[in-house]
Amino acid sequence: MALTVREAIVNRRSIKQMNGQAVEEQAIMEVLEDAVWAPNHGMRNPWRFVVAGGERYEKVITLLRDITLPNWAQLTEQEVTTHMQKFTLAGGVAFVIIPEDVRQKHRLEDFAAASAMVQNAQLLALDKGIGTCWKTPVFLDNPKFREAIGAAAGERVMCMLQFGHWDELPVARERKPVADITTLFGE
DSSP states (O other): OOOOHHHHHHHOOBOOSBOOOOOOHHHHHHHHHHHTTSOOGGGOOOOEEEEEEHHHHHHHHHHHHHHHOTTGGGSOHHHHHHHHHHHHTSOEEEEEEEEOOSSHHHHHHHHHHHHHHHHHHHHHHHHTTOEEEEEOOGGGGOHHHHHHHTOOTTEEEEEEEEEEOBSSOOOOOOOOOGGGGOOOTTO
């Protein structure tokens, strides 16, 4: 039985402690196929994806090791393993790439639309029993990383959306009550 929209929104968590179980590329592609129905200004569809699951994800892990831990060969196996767990315990990934329009209005609209699309992806993945974590690590701007995933000049790697499975769903953290962050117009 599918989750209601409310259930998906309220029960979604950023899954940071994934268990290493693989996520099939097809499952990621199915999530993205529906996620792109996000509202976007002028129907620009301001996103593209670099997706990796299975064997391709193993290659991404090697790339991330080389980018985030350039001295990995001088470290102990345990040190490398510990550092890499934030990548190796995920089961797949989608890198979201958006245009860096020189026009501020378009750039902000595209970023907002892509953010809505990523939220859609997280909710859709949850409905399939797959966890996600939206990450914006500094290496997304690394020239070697950008080249490896085919990010062109004029494009921004907006985020790394990790997909994976979990053993224990994180406890919900309280949100501020809307009444505490709302001013009614005219009051």
